[in-house]
Amino acid sequence: MSLNPTDIVRAILEAAPDALAVSSLGTATSALRAASDDGPHLYMGGSMGTALAAALGVAEKRPDRTVLALLGDGETLMGAGSLWSLAGLAPRNLLAIVLVDGHYSITGGQALGVPDVFAGVAAALGLHTATARTADEVAEHVANLPRPGLLEVRYEDRAWPGPSPFVDAPVVRWRFEAAATAR
Amino acid sequence: MLTSPTWQQTLADALLEAGVEVAAWVPDKRLAPIGRRLAERGVPLRTLTREEECFGYAAGYRAAGGLPVVLAQCSGLGNSLNAIGSLVIPYGLAFPVVLSMRGTLGERNPAQMPLGRTTVATLDALGVQAFPLRDPDDAARIVKGAVAVAEGARVLAPILLEAELEL
Structure with missing residues (x-):
């Protein structure tokens, strides 16, 4: 059975149940909402x-917590400089996870049009990297990949995860701040 | 012999006293003495790749309960509009920003003029009030007020380092 984004994020959260997650707009936010039952994460709208x-x-503010960045592939391209910053700042608690389907989903499924190479670039920057194609591989790497790291998850089932990616921003911020400062 | 602190040192010290914990910046000559002073006094100075990234970083730091400052040239404001308009403002993530003004009095680089001329208008169009600093003796007072606006009134609080500071 091929993986869809919600399955992937569910496997991620099972492997890191106490993590603070930040999701990029579109697929990642919708999948995180679905997989966490609207948990108190920092959803980008x-x-x-x-x-x-x-x-x-x-x-950097919460070095005692595991932090996950759930990123679309188009998102990662647009903010590619932050891969360099991830390597430069090298936080020991941050794992970037790139959901790679080669397409801009929220705008109608247009192809990226550029090489969808993320783990390779991250490895060149000295980050710990892995590529996963199954839920078991996702869970294993989320649990074991050293930080700072980048996990590339490749999937083909591009069914939209479900919940709206348009979030109520002040509510998201308030719930996230409460979760991030709780302990 | 004791020397009195420069206005840049006073400004940095005021940020620290107001509770700023980290600074994100893209290097700039006029901001460098501020960043250096912050770093000397134990505030981590994070050099990022783009001003928009500084606003994203600061937004995350703020959302996690901290108080960051962004140091940027005003031309970097142009690079940052999407992060400000669709993250910082709607999510209510308020923090002080120190914007070094280029493209104004004394500027000799034509490429700096358009974004210098539009800095205040751009912020205004976003609903963000800017706080100009022209007199070096006002540095501490304006920082204190800007951090009060960010922390208390919960809106982004940019301090503009105007050209008059150097003239």
Whole structure:
């Protein structure tokens, strides 16, 4: 059975149940909402290209917590400089996870039009990297890949995850801040 | 011999006293003494790849309960509009920003003029009030006020380092 984005995020959360997650707009936000039953995560409703940067800020403020950046592939391209920052700041608690289907889903499924190479670029930057294609591989790498790292998850089932990616921003911020500062 | 602190040092010290914990910046000559002073006093200075990334980083740091500052040239504001307009403002993630003004009095680079001329208008169009700093003696007072606006009134609080500071 081929993986869809919600299956992937569910496997991620099972492997890191206490993590603070930041999701990029579109597929990642919708999948995280579905897989976490609207858990108190930092869902991006817009600001394409800044999710990994925001996750860096979260990781540096909360070095005691595991932080996950759930990123679309188009998102990662738009904020590609943050891969360099991830390597430069090198937070020991941050894992970037790129959901790679080769397409801009929320705008209608247009092809990326550029090489969908993420783990290879991250490896060149000195980050720990892995590629997963099954839920078991996702869970194993989320549990074991050293940080800072980048996990590339390749999938083909491009069914839309479901929940709206248009979130109520102040509510998201308030719930996330409460979760991030709880302990 | 004791020397009195420069306005840049006073500004950095005021940020620290107001509770700023981290600074994100893209290097700039006029901001460098501020960043250096912050780093000397134990505030991590994070050099990122683009101003928009600084706003994203600061938004995440703020959302996690911290107080960041962004240091950027005003031309970098142009690079940052999407992060400000669709993350910082709608999510209510307020923090101080120090914008070094280019493209204004004394500018010799034509490429700096358009974004210098439109900085205040751009912020205004986004509903963001800017706080100009022209007199070096006002540095501490304006920082204190800007951080109060960010923390208390919960809106983005940019301090503009105007050209008059150097003239």
